[in-house]
Amino acid sequence: MEKNSVKILTKTLTILFFIGTSIGIYGQTAASAAPKNDFWKHVQFGGGFGVSVGSGFTDVTVAPSAIYNLNHYVSIGAGLQGSIVSQKDFYSSAIYGLNVITLFNPVEELQISLEVEQVRVNNTFRNPTKGTLKDNFWNTGLFIGGGYRTDNVTVGMRYNLLFNKDKNVYSDALMPFIRVYF
Incomplete structure (x- = not known):
């Protein structure tokens, strides 16, 4: 692989990693911060x-x-x-x-x-x-x-x-x- 292609691939994977981690963290925060609604139970x-x-x-x-x-x-x-x-x-x-x-x-x-x-x-x-x-x-x-x-x-x-x-x-x-x- 060329040096330029490796840089682009590294940047893309880094961006995808942070987006995925952010979504995961946001999902965990939203789920745990939301009050549990067990009214219908x-x-x-x-x-x-x-x-x-x-x-x-x-x-x-x-x-x-x-x-x-x-x-x-x-x-x-x-x-x-x-x-x-x-x-x-x-x-x-x-x-x-x-x-x-x-x-x-x-x-x-x-x-x-x-x-x-x-x-x-x-x-x-x-x-x-x-x-x-x-x-x-x-x-x-x-x-x-x-x-x-x-x-x-x-x-x-x-x-x-x-x-x-x-x-x-x-x-x-x-x-x-x-x-x-x-």
């Missing part, structure tokens, strides 16, 4: 779905939700819910709203929950002699609950502290639940 999705169909009766409920695990013991979350209930020629209802929930797991098998729920209830009653009656209202529930937990499933009971038998979407203050999060 702490999020679980779940909810409920129900269908009940009978002779002239239909009840469909969809209630997706998500929780964020703050640690092994505490989780917070929110959910949406919607329900349509209908009995042919007599009654129809549309219920929709949201809820916020806090879950406490003092031990692995026990889950305690505190949940606030706000739903809009739109009821329509049909009476052949009195006509159509509409009863539309907001319903707020404050539930405290407890259940047995195994893996991602909890089975238990919850009690509505704000239950009012005269103006409520539920027939009883005490309700069973099955809660599943993936």
